[in-house]
Amino acid sequence: MSETKDKIVALADQLVRTKGFNAFSYKDISAPLEIKNAAIHYHFPAKADLGVEVVDQEMIKFHTQTNRWKNLPENEQLKKLTDVFRRHSREGNICLMGSLAPDFDTLEPAMQAKVQEMAAGIVNWLTQCLEQGRKKKLIHFKGAANARALIIISNLQASLLLSRVMGPSAFRLIAEQLMDDLCHK
Template sequence: MSNLSTTADDILRCARTLIVAGGYNGFSYADIAAVVGIRKASIHHHFPAKADLVRTLVFQYRQEVEAGLANLDQRVPDPVGKIRAYLGFWEACITDQSLPFCVCALLATQIPILPEEVAQEVRAHFRMLSSWLSSVLTRGKNQGSLHLNGTAEAEAEILIAAVHGAMVSARAYGDPAIFGVITHPMLERLNPPP
């Protein structure tokens, strides 16, 4: 997908912002055309249907997340630091409003209305994230730095649910600090003080 034109990139950036603000049905090609400054026909040229646009957006989003996690794996050697950095990334994004909500988390709440090809991409994102977190948690357990109450896979799902739930709460209360109020105890539970 890296061979997309600048116009297609602009369309995708705009669609991401609109999805985070209002979900799958919260925008139209007319909305994108107005923001990007192009005709709707130009959007259809790049993405014949809305499902094509959103599927491409989610695919790219997942690639960005995978690259970010790979970079995190290289930069941060210890599992506790990886989890802290993952939580810190979202806390910063929610606080500065650069990415106030995970695109895939928002779309996951809308799976019943999503076209199947979009839903598949959203599920693939969750599988990838769960796999990464499970591997980090397993390493931390094996090294003795993380305390798990269940399997690494179950703890990964709990962490995903807590992070995404914290996003919902921060949005509902209009208070970015709520994210940390919810997620900091998660890290303390996984890595209790000696």
């Protein structure tokens, strides 16, 4: 990507995580980057095109991270996932999936498909991590791994929302309890 395009995507990502997808316009990007709206439209003719690129970039980051973690024990991979959410909590961000979910019904079909692809990819990775960790007796839980993955991801997403309202201790308490429940007998 070009430097301008990279900056547009990075700022759009930040705006989605802090304001929500429907709460920002191209002006919210052009003003701080000191570019014209036409420059944004050159790279992203429609806002949905920009949204799709933001999701694509997030999934590239996610796959890069999980590939780096693949040789770690599964309980350590879960800790790394929690650390990603911890970083977002410190930055005052909501995770991308959690931020796009409330706007889902208003998104263009192509963007809805990308959000669904992102959700499925994250939940599938987490499900596999849980299944393998349980086989190795590194992770302990009752029920299906897919159901547990949904519980974990929804708790991590909610922890970011609650930490905005209740302060960073809400994230810390939720994350510590999740890890304790999964990784200790």
